[in-house]
Amino acid sequence: MIYDMEYETLPREALEAIQLRRLQTTLQRVYATVPFYRKRFDDVGFKPSDLKSLQDLRRVPFTTKQDLRDNYPYGLFAVPMENVVRIHASSGTTGKPTVVGYTARDIETWATLMARSLSAAGATRGDIIHNAYGYGLFTGGLGVHYGAEKLGASVIPISGGNTKRQIMIMKDFGATILTCTPSYALHLAEVAREMGVDFADLKFKAGLFGAEPWSEKMREEIERKMHLSALDIYGLSEVIGPGVAVECLEAKAGLHIFEDHFIAEIIDPNTGEVLPPGSTGELVFTSITKEAFPVIRYRTRDITSLNPEPCVCGRTFVRMNRVSGRSDDMLIIRGVNVFPSQIESVLMEIQGVEPHYQLIVDREDNLDKLTVLVEVGESAFSDKVKSLQDLEKMITKNIKEYLGVSAKVKLVEPKTIARSEGKAVRVIDNRKL
Template identity: 85%
Template sequence: MIHNMEYETMPREALEAIQLRRLQSTLEKVYATVPFYRRKFQEVGITPADIKSLRDLRRLPFTYKQDLRDNYPYGMFAVPMDNVVRIHASSGTTGKPTVVGYTARDILTWSELMARALAAGGASRGDIIHNAYGYGLFTGGLGIHYGAERLGASVIPISGGNTKRQIMIMKDFAPTILTCTPSYALHLAEVAREVGVDFKDLHFKSGIFGAEPWSEQMREEIERKLHLNALDIYGLSEVIGPGVSIECLEAKKGLHIFEDHFIPEIIDPVTGENLPHGEKGELVFTSITKEAFPIIRYRTRDVTSLNAEPCICGRTHIRMHRVSGRTDDMLIIRGVNVFPSQIESVLMETEGVEPHYQLVVDREDNLDILTVLVEVGELLFSDEVRRLQQLEKAIAKNIKEYLGVSAKVKLVEPKSIARSEGKAVRVIDNRKI
């Protein structure tokens, strides 16, 4: 279902005209109201008047996460605080969190985008949405919530945690759409099995999963265990929150970016040069409708590519490939770039292992050592030691052939890897780099 037919199916020429007009307006605003941007533009000798085409966008300087931290908490806001009705912040694993603000109009925009996203995932006015994303400073829970209400659907604001109670709610309230992280979706399936509930007896038709990279193999695992259509959604607090892009139910081949609100670019993460459609690189976003917290050429650190080919669903907005990892959580093991999702792809093709894993990196005698911890099922773990050792060797061989990096593989007993109600902790890097 297409929520906003006018904008989501707009001819390319008309869409780009809207983008340019909104971009120019945004640049004028940040130049006048955000000292950081005015200084950055002046440093490269550019004013908003110099941006006469969408191609000129690449002349502007990048914005980095550190810039947001340097202007903590409100230095990047483009409106007075009495116009800000909502404040969110990133979880921030290091240093101070990044703080973002919303005007009342920003909240309406966000709600509209999330309504579009939910509709693309198969939701409509008659659906009940079980929202297990976290509520609070994290944008996930409230983003989904407001989008569901804008769509006219019913929303269960269950948030994360208390998983057995969530299973009870699923049985009793009969929700039809599930929203959470993909790793938590698998945890829900695991707990449901423990308490004797089969997802095929529930009422879910679609699940909208995001906030962490996940593979096609994990999609297949989720769909098999939860008996629903699993769709990838993308967003980040610095741009607006969830609702920047989403897969459509019809194709499930790339996430449609809502280009009437965000302009995407793909750059070489080392040189900063723009890359053509189809080439993989770092995703960069410029927001063109945000009032409180507009952002210019923000380097997301997410690795993906863009696809401008028409989609069978009828949407004309460009698609991004699912995020394969991040340039800043990418592991470099003896000169080889390794993303957790690549390891996951190998594991998900291995019979007998569970979709719960962790990568541990150590440094011994100046050499990097990668250890892959992966859970196995109850039956396999109780099998003879020799068979487990053979499986470890087989997985290590597959990782070597697929990624070109040697890894130690250690099979561990079921439920020994810590579960997460939010983003799964996939990497433990013990190196002092």
């Protein structure tokens, strides 16, 4: 279902005309109000008036997460603080958190984008949205919440945690749309099974899952266990929060980027060169409607590709393919690039394996060593020792054939790997790099 028919189905020429006009205005504004951008532009001899076409954007320097940290907390805000009505921040797992601000109009824009996203999943005014994203400084919970209200749907602001209580509320309140991380969705399914609750008996029809990379096999697992249609949603606090891009229910073939608000590029993460459509590389965003905290050519570190082909749903926005990992999360094991989602794809092909795993990287005698902890189901663990050894050998062989990297596979009992109510901790890197 298309929420905003006028903008979401714009002909390419009309869309690009809007993008150019909004981009020119944004560049002029940040040059005038944000000293960081003015100096960055001056250093390369670029003036906002030099931008005559969308192709000229590649002349503008990148912005990185480190730039945001260096200007902590409010150095990149483009409006006075009295115009900022909301402040969010990233989790800040390394260094200081990145702080982002919103004007009242930014909040309205964000709500509209999330209403579009929920509509793409088939949500309407008549739906009840069980929102298990975290509320607080994290943008997930409140982003979905405002979008649901904008759409006119009922929203249950359950947040994360208290999983058994969540199952009870899902059952009693009759929720029809689920929003949370994909790893938490599987945890919900696991706990429901322990409680004797079958998702087939609940009213869910669709779920919007994001905030971490997940594979097609994980989608199949969620859909099988939860009896709903699982869609990918993409966003990041630095750009606006959730609602930057979303899959549509009709195709589930890439996430539509809301290009009337964001310009997307794919670059070579090593050289910064802009790559042609269809190429895989690092995703870069420029916001063209944000007031409080516009970002110019922000390097997301997310690895994906863009697909400009028309979609069966009728939306004309370019689609980004599922994020395969992050360039800064990427593991290099003896010269081979490895993403957790690639390991996941291998594991999900194998019967008896649960969708819970962890990658542990160590360095012994100057050589990298990758250990993959894999949970197996109760039935598999009750098998003979030889059966488990054969399963370990099969997984080891498949990882080697698919990724070209050797790994030590260790099968562990169900529930051995710690569950997360937010983003799953997939990698423990013990190397001193």
